[in-house]
Amino acid sequence: MFYREAGQFKTTYRGDMTVFPILQDRIGIIVILVVAFSIPLFSSNFMLHAIMIPFLIFALAAIGLNILTGYTGLLSLGTGGFMGVGAYACYKLATVFPEVHILIWVVVSGFASAAVGILFGLPSLRIKGFYLAVATLASQFFLSWCFIRIPWLVNYNVSNAIEVPRRTLFGVHVTGPEATPQARYLVVLTIVVVMTWLASNLVRGRIGRMWMAVRDMDIAAELMGIKLLNTKLLAFAVSSFYCGVAGAMLVFLYYGSAEATAFSINQSFAVLSMVIIGGLGSLLGSFMGAALIFMLPIMLPQLMAAMGLPIQSATAEHISFMIIGALIVFFLIVEPHGLARLWQIAKQKLRVWPYPY
Amino acid sequence: MRAPDDTEIKAGQTLLSVEGVSLSFGGVKAIRNVSFDIKKGEIRAIIGPNGAGKTSMLNQITFKGVKRKKMRPHDAATGGIARTFQNVALFKSMTTLDNIMAGRTLRMNKNLFWQLLRFGPAEREEIEHRRKVEEIIDFLEIQHIRRVPVGRLPYGLQKRVELGRALAMEPELLLLDEPMAGMNLEEKEDMCRYVIDVNNHYGTTIALIEHDMGVVMDLANRVVVLDYGQKIADGTPDEVKANKAVIDAYLGVAH
Missing domain, CATH: 3.40.50.300 (P-loop containing nucleotide triphosphate hydrolases)
Known part of the structure; x- marks a missing residue:
């Protein structure tokens, strides 16, 4: 970066172990948070509803998948299913116990998702890589089937869809048709910020090291007393928890109502491509990947129009699909650690600039 | 045995x-x-x-x-019992510090809840073990590579880090x-x-x-x-x- 750590010495281990050891980084993150929380004051409803809210929700889902795939090295194609479990659990809980606040249920529904995650994570001790991906793919199809075929999950609605009830927080509507994008955005932002902070604590501590040890060299990890099954199942649980909360937020704070197709295999692939493009094993990368995948279809027509080549929205969608596909291939070959790694490299280059190293 | x-x-x-x-x-x-x-x-x-x-x-x-x-x-x-391997079996993408800290996994026991908050007991535990790990780092004279992902280290140093990781298990x-x-x-x-x-x-x-x-x-x-x-x-x-x-x-x- 344009600044260095020079002169900022740490005299305690506590100070040395903070997330942002450099003062400028700490100021930076505070600025980002202040801007993020004040966006509703000066931006349009479209910006909030169509970009910021889904971006944050998918970033959270990407963090969930990143915990599993990036940190623990277990490939999963069941993200959509786990998000669905969160959404349906939240709906059931909110309708059976309407007196409890909806936001509590949004978070609690993560536990239902975590339980399902553990169940489908059980084969992970025996099978790895491709085969595990296929096993999780099976979970995706199984869960999709459940969402469609079990009407109990949607309280026997004729529409076979989740209908989000109206709920308020401090007298302001946060879910249902009356909720403003501003209110929903602030709720989403708060949950995502808190859960990101928790995830960063987790991956930097003992449990994060256990996950990465299992990813990098499972035999050595086992010989150091790390129990493989427990560690992998914990990764599945935490990952599914994050995905579940993201799924619940997706329906209750973004879509407003959802059918089973909202949690199809496409959702799994979308989140997986965010993780791959953003960077495996990086929380920042989860945000970058989600931003790129979400911004691209929206920014592309405007970009083309600005260059004097107005295109239709359908064409833009096709082009963005092609670009995302090309990007995935590019990142898989050139930089498996994704945008987050490119960002690190750029920072390092700037740090030593104008010298090469 | x-x-x-x-x-x-x-x-x-x-x-x-x-x-x-x-x-x-x-x-x-x-x-x-x-x-x-x-x-x-x-x-x-x-x-x-x-x-x-x-x-x-x-x-x-x-x-x-x-x-x-x-x-x-x-x-x-x-x-x-701790061991090192003939062909180095380090956690390649983790730093030297994290590799050796990982060696202390068995001796750390604060649960998921405290790990999530990383506050109070979990932080104290982390610092206490960090001190032990720094002793080992000093002992093996690998202070300068503390923050380097071990995959990038030369072979000789990797072997030394691996010894450090085994030692961390006491x-x-x-x-x-x-x-x-x-x-x-x-x-x-x-x-x-x-x-x-x-x-x-x-x-x-x-x-x-x-x-x-x-x-x-x-x-x-x-x-x-x-x-x-x-x-x-x-x-x-x-x-x-x-x-x-x-x-x-x-x-x-x-x-």
Whole structure:
């Protein structure tokens, strides 16, 4: 970066172990948070509803998948299913116990998702890589089937869809048709910020090291007393928890109502491509990947129009699909650690600039 | 295998004994009925020509015992056995610091809740273990690579980090599988110094597999020699050096 750590010495281990050891980084993150929380004051409803809210929700889902795939090295194609479990659990809980606040249920529904995650994570001790991906793919199809075929999950609605009830927080509507994008955005932002902070604590501590040890060299990890099954199942649980909360937020704070197709295999692939493009094993990368995948279809027509080549929205969608596909291939070959790694490299280059190293 | 237990075993007593271990891969008998013991506080070397079954032997010690037919890796770790690998088995994308911190996993016990908050007990625990890890980093003189992902380190340093990771477990018995392999003279000398220091400073019992005879003869208190999966000699370096069977195994013999 344009600044260095020079002169900022740490005299305690506590100070040395903070997330942002450099003062400028700490100021930076505070600025980002202040801007993020004040966006509703000066931006349009479209910006909030169509970009910021889904971006944050998918970033959270990407963090969930990143915990599993990036940190623990277990490939999963069941993200959509786990998000669905969160959404349906939240709906059931909110309708059976309407007196409890909806936001509590949004978070609690993560536990239902975590339980399902553990169940489908059980084969992970025996099978790895491709085969595990296929096993999780099976979970995706199984869960999709459940969402469609079990009407109990949607309280026997004729529409076979989740209908989000109206709920308020401090007298302001946060879910249902009356909720403003501003209110929903602030709720989403708060949950995502808190859960990101928790995830960063987790991956930097003992449990994060256990996950990465299992990813990098499972035999050595086992010989150091790390129990493989427990560690992998914990990764599945935490990952599914994050995905579940993201799924619940997706329906209750973004879509407003959802059918089973909202949690199809496409959702799994979308989140997986965010993780791959953003960077495996990086929380920042989860945000970058989600931003790129979400911004691209929206920014592309405007970009083309600005260059004097107005295109239709359908064409833009096709082009963005092609670009995302090309990007995935590019990142898989050139930089498996994704945008987050490119960002690190750029920072390092700037740090030593104008010298090469 | 008798599980090591530091309350009972004093220096010079048998810490671990291997009795009548055999191992075969299909029709290949890698190890045939080998028995030996390792006494607490000593440096014990296992040597032999290529393919003699040394690494298989070491894997047996860690993975399986005689008394307990199947010793799980996790039990070996809790029992106080740590090892390094012939081809370095570090966590490549993690930093030196994280690798060694990972070695302390068993000694850390704050649960998920505190880990999530990383506050109070979890933070205190992290700092306490960080202090121990820094001691090991100082001991092995690898301060300068603390923050470097180990995948980027040269081989010699990787070996040293791996030793550090094993030491972080505060093991009673340390199994080193070819700690000097692929090193230049200087790195070998350094490694020898660390092995002796570990033995003196921490009082760790060390079982060592090594090809470099000079190193083995200088370091080891007692040497066991394997050839074609069988024990052909066992004794002090001088006894082993004078042993006819050992000389034949290494130099070959006219049939």
